[in-house]
Structure formats: C-alpha cells, structure tokens
Amino acid sequence: MARKDTQNALRRRGIPDATIDILLSQYTSLGSIAEASPGDLVDLGLSDEEAANVLKLVGTAKKSGKKAEKKAVEAAPAVKVDFREVSKTKPLTPMEEKLTDMADELDLKLSRRVITELASRIDGYDLPESKVKALLERAHQRFEEHIMDANESAGILAAQSIGEPGTQMTMRTFHYAGVAEINVTLGLPRLIEIVDARRVPSTPLMTIRIVPEVAGDVDAVRKVASRIEKTTLPDIADIETDIVNMRVIVHPDEVKMEQKGITLEKIVEKLDKDRRLKKLARIEEGKIVLSTPEGEEPSFKRLQNIVQAARDAAIQGVDGIERAILRKEGPEYVIYTAGSNLRDVLKEENVDPARTSTNSIQEIYDVLGVEAARNSIINEASRTLEEQGLTVDIRHIMLVADLMTNDGDVKAIGRHGISGRKSSVLARAAFEITATHLLHAALTGETDFLDGVAENIIVGQPVTLGTGAVNLVYQPKRKGAQQ
Numbered sequence: 021m022a023r024k025d026t027q028n029a030l031r032r033r034g035i036p037d038a039t040i041d042i043l044l045s046q047y048t049s050l051g052s053i054a055e056a057s058p059g060d061l062v063d064l065g066l067s068d069e070e071a072a073n074v075l076k077l078v079g080t081a082k083k084s085g086k087k088a089e090k091k092a093v094e095a096a097p098a099v100k101v102d103f104r105e106v107s108k109t110k111p112l113t114p115m116e117e118k119l120t121d122m123a124d125e126l127d128l129k130l131s132r133r134v135i136t137e138l139a140s141r142i143d144g145y146d147l148p149e150s151k152v153k154a155l156l157e158r159a160h161q162r163f164e165e166h167i168m169d170a171n172e173s174a175g176i177l178a179a180q181s182i183g184e185p186g187t188q189m190t191m192r193t194f195h196y197a198g199v200a201e202i203n204v205t206l207g208l209p210r211l212i213e214i215v216d217a218r219r220v221p222s223t224p225l226m227t228i229r230i231v232p233e234v235a236g237d238v239d240a241v242r243k244v245a246s247r248i249e250k251t252t253l254p255d256i257a258d259i260e261t262d263i264v265n266m267r268v269i270v271h272p273d274e275v276k277m278e279q280k281g282i283t284l285e286k287i288v289e290k291l292d293k294d295r296r297l298k299k300l301a302r303i304e305e306g307k308i309v310l311s312t313p314e315g316e317e318p319s320f321k322r323l324q325n326i327v328q329a330a331r332d333a334a335i336q337g338v339d340g341i342e343r344a345i346l347r348k349e350g351p352e353y354v355i356y357t358a359g360s361n362l363r364d365v366l367k368e369e370n371v372d373p374a375r376t377s378t379n380s381i382q383e384i385y386d387v388l389g390v391e392a393a394r395n396s397i398i399n400e401a402s403r404t405l406e407e408q409g410l411t412v413d414i415r416h417i418m419l420v421a422d423l424m425t426n427d428g429d430v431k432a433i434g435r436h437g438i439s440g441r442k443s444s445v446l447a448r449a450a451f452e453i454t455a456t457h458l459l460h461a462a463l464t465g466e467t468d469f470l471d472g473v474a475e476n477i478i479v480g481q482p483v484t485l486g487t488g489a490v491n492l493v494y495q496p497k498r499k500g501a502q503q
Contacts, residue, residue: 026050028469033077039070048493054078115139122153128160171489175423176473178416182401185410186211204379210404214397217424217432219382224340224360229375235352242346244370245355246280249344250337253291253330256282257308261327267311268326280336284308287335296329338364362387385430393430397421444468446475 029050030040042064047053053074061071112120116139123130138159142152168174189208205213205223213221228248234240253259258271272284284303291297291310300310310326340361346353360378365371366387378384379400385393398414398421405412423438424431431437439451445461445468461468470476473483482488 028471030078031469035074035077039066039074042066043074046495048491050078113139113143115143119152119156122149123156123160126153126156126160128156130156130160130163134159134163171485173473173485174419178419181412181416182405182420185405185408185412188410189405189408206404206407211401214381214401214404215420215424215433217381217430217437221360221380224358224378224380226341226355226357226360226362226365226378227376228344228355228357228365229372230352230355231370231372232352234370235372238346238353240370241353241355243281244368245344245346247336247368248338248341248355248357248365250339250342250359251280251282251335253287253333253335256280256335257287259327259330261323263320263323265311266323267309268323268330270308270310270330272306272308282336290335291330291333296325297333300326338368341365381430390425390428390430394421394425397424397430442472444470444472444475446470446478447472450474450478 026047026049027040027044030043030053031037035043043053043061046064047056056075058068058071058075061074062068066074116135119135119139123135138155142155147155186208189211204210204225205221209222228244229235230241230244253270256273256276258273260269260271262269270287272287277283284306287308288303291300291308297310300312302309310330312322312326338361341357341359343358344355345357346355348354360380360383362376362378362380362383363386366373366376377396381393381396381400384396398417401417401420402412402414405417420433424433431441433439435452440448442448442451445457445466449457449461451474460466468475470479470481471484473485476483
C-alpha cells in the first residue's frame with residue numbers, strides 16, 4: 021500500500037495527523053502497524069494511551085488473526101485447489117476430471133471456468149494426450165497473459181477503448197423491414213443515450229417474443245400484436261359529421277374490427293371512459309351515434325369537440341405502443357414495436373417474459389431491477405458498437421455498466437451522475453463548471469486527499485498507479501543497533 025493510501029486509511033479511522041506522521045516514519049502499511057506491539061509504538065514516541073488507541077482503531081485482533089492464518093498457510097505445504105472437493109452443486113464431468121488431473125501434474129493454475137470451457141470444446145474428439153497437454157499449457161499461457169497487473173489503470177483503459185472507436189461512429193437511423201414508422205437510433209447518438217442514462221430513448225423499441233407453443237402460428241401472433249398495438253377509432257371505422265341533426269355517426273369497418281377482435285359494445289365502452297364523450301355514444305342499426313345529451317343546447321363548437329375526441333379515442337392497445345409489426349425469424353414470428361411499455365406488455369397473454377426486451381434501460385430498471393438494467397447497458401452498448409463494425413472488449417463495457425449501477429440505481433456518466441458525485445473537489449472541477457465546484461468546496465470546507473488521477477496531475481505530483489504506486493522507504497539504523 022502506498023504511503024498516501026496508508027495515511028488516508030489512518031485518517032479515516034480518526035487517528036490525528038501528528039500520530040500518523042510518527043507511525044509512517046517506521047511503518048508503511050496498516051498490516052505492519054497492526055502487527056506491532058504496544059511497546060513498539062511507545063518506542064516511537066507515543067504514549068501508552070495513544071499506542072493502545074492506535075492498535076484498537078487499526079484492528080489489532082482482526083489483523084492478528086490474519087497474521088496467524090498467514091503463518092499457518094506459510095508453514096503448511098502448498099496444496100492445489102481441488103475442484104472436485106469444492107464443487108458439490110455441479111459435479112465434474114469425466115473430461116473435466118481428466119483435465120484437472122493433467123493440470124495438477126503439469127503444475128498449471130487454471131480456473132474452473134477455463135477447465136470447463138476446454139472440456140466442453142474437446143469432449144467427443146479423439147485427441148492424443150500430448151495434444152491435450154499442449155492445449156492446457158497454451159491455455160495457461162494465455163490465462164497468465166490476460167491477468168491484470170496490480171495498480172493497473174482499468175478505468176482509463178476502458179475510457180480510451182470505448183472513446184477512440186466512438187469517434188469513428190456515424191449518425192444514422194435504421195428502419196425495420198422497410199416500415200418507415202418503426203426506426204431505431206444507432207451509432208454515436210445511441211451510445212450517448214446509453215451512457216447518459218436517458219429516461220426515454222429518442223426511438224423507444226420493443227422486441228416481443230411469443231411463448232414457443234404458439235410462436236410459429238402467424239394468426240396467434242398477429243392477435244397478440246393487435247392487442248398490443250394502439251388502435252384508434254379512425255383505424256377501424258369512418259367518422260361522419262351529421263350537421264343537419266348535430267350529431268356524429270361512426271360507420272364501423274366489420275373486416276378490420278374482426279381482425280382486431282373488437283365489437284361495437286367494446287367501442288361504446290371505451291368511448292364512455294373518455295370524459296369528453298361520457299354517455300354520448302349509443303348503438304343504432306349497426307352504427308354508433310354520438311350526440312349532445314338531452315337538455316344541452318347543440319352548437320357547432322360542441323360538435324367539433326365531439327368529432328375531435330372521437331378521432332383521438334384509443335379503443336384498444338397498450339399505452340405507449342404506437343405501432344407493431346411481425347417479422348419471421350427462423351421458425352417463429354417476432355413482434356417489433358415503435359414505443360415501449362414493458363410492464364404492461366409482460367402481462368399480455370402468450371408473451372414470453374424471459375425473451376421480451378426493450379431498448380429503454382430505465383424501464384428495465386423500473387420493472388426488473390438494477391441487475392437487469394446492468395445487463396441491458398452491456399447488451400445495448402456492445403450491439404451499438406458491433407453494428408458500426410467496431411470491436412471493443414466486452415470487459416471495458418462491463419466496467420462502465422458496473423460503475424453506472426453499483427449503488428442500486430442507474431446513474432449517468434456526467435455532471436449529474438458519476439462525474440458530479442466524485443469525492444475529490446479537483447476531479448469534479450476538472451470535469452465541468454470549475455469555478456462553481458471550487459467556490460462551493462471553499463465555502464463548505466471540503467478536503468481533497470488527492471487519491472485519484474486527475475487531482476494528482478493538477479497539483480503536479482505522481483499518480484498512485486503503476487510505478488507511481490511504489491514508494492522507496494529508507495530506514496536509518498537506530499543508535500546502538502548491531503551492524
């Protein structure tokens with residue numbers, strides 16, 4: 021642990037700065053302080069009470085337990101982790117057993133995930149033992165190459181890896197199946213929407229998959245699409261204005277109504293729910309008539325309001341879903357919608373909730389929770405980059421998604437999200453609205469411990485990463501000590 025990190029850790033435990041300076045003249049980490057005896061701390065110049073308080077705050081009992089455990093581990097012979105012992109829930113396959121034994125013989129440290137992946141790939145092939153050993157050695161070499169170094173700047177690498185190809189992205193809109201009403205934003209605008217955690221995307225879109233039992237039945241899928249898609253009165257009927265009798269006549273299209281599964285009674289019921297048309301609709305000779313109630317003086321303005329309300333009235337559909345189309349993908353039909361309402365769509369009959377998704381990350385967070393939102397950020401960002409022909413390691417995108425969701429809600433990367441919530445005053449000031457951040461910090465008496473990258477660069481000292489995380493400590497010999 022670097023000196024600065026130890027210093028900050030001691031500060032957070034409430035140890036005075038004067039005591040910290042004395043401790044850091046001899047010790048370089050919390051562990052070394054915890055392992056010291058009260059007498060050792062008194063020799064440094066602390067009082068008995070101060071020494072006891074330091075050991076209490078650092079956690080001597082906990083550290084002593086770790087020290088004893090460490091000594092016990094050092095004294096014991098090196099033992100490899102046997103996956104067969106720790107894997108009680110899912111036993112190893114014969115091929116995994118074989119690879120585990122071979123890795124032990126070759127003294128190769130491979131994770132369970134790597135062993136399982138290799139076993140699934142080569143199981144069923146007749147490979148000589150020499151080839152399998154060469155494969156294990158190669159996998160071990162690649163595994164070692166991909167382990168991240170200590171004090172690596174993971175955040176900076178992720179920002180560069182996503183930001184550099186992001187500058188190559190184009191601004192374009194993609195249309196589904198040639199239907200102009202349904203399009204989705206791609207490229208840089210979509211990537212900005214994702215990292216800004218926009219509550220409503222510029223082009224909300226849902227991909228609705230049907231349960232496998234009826235997914236191949238086009239009529240059943242079309243019925244689901246009809247129930248979901250917003251249907252207004254002009255979609256299924258002609259609206260006529262009878263000026264002579266001061267009324268509105270709705271002529272239903274029987275074919276369209278049958279396709280949508282709508283009856284005259286349902287239309288009247290929906291019209292009655294509109295406060296502008298309440299108790300104005302009635303069925304007469306296969307038509308629906310809307311007229312002013314008895315006792316109310318008819319007027320052209322009132323008639324015009326009735327016509328407009330009738331045209332706007334939604335007869336069927338889920339709120340927010342403006343358009344729905346069917347596409348055949350393999351053996352099943354999939355519904356794509358313009359607009360999004362995940363909560364209500366999941367309640368619809370025959371909709372497969374496990375495979376239905378939306379491009380609205382905030383909606384996924386509201387309905388399914390923060391873990392689902394994290395997965396959605398990863399999927400949407402990686403798909404947006406792939407559609408532009410750009411390759412970014414999925415782990416960089418996962419790091420961004422983790423950062424956006426690590427405290428239980430979805431935060432934007434910007435002044436109202438992660439960058440605006442940094443504990444460092446200088447880091448916030450370096451991002452945006454510099455004077456405001458510095459003035460507010462001065463008024464409230466904030467302290468900046470210079471833990472991060474930006475603030476250390478601002479004050480002109482080495483960053484505590486990579487080689488900057490290593491300190492060279494010179495300890496002079498004590499007077500009277502043996503040579």
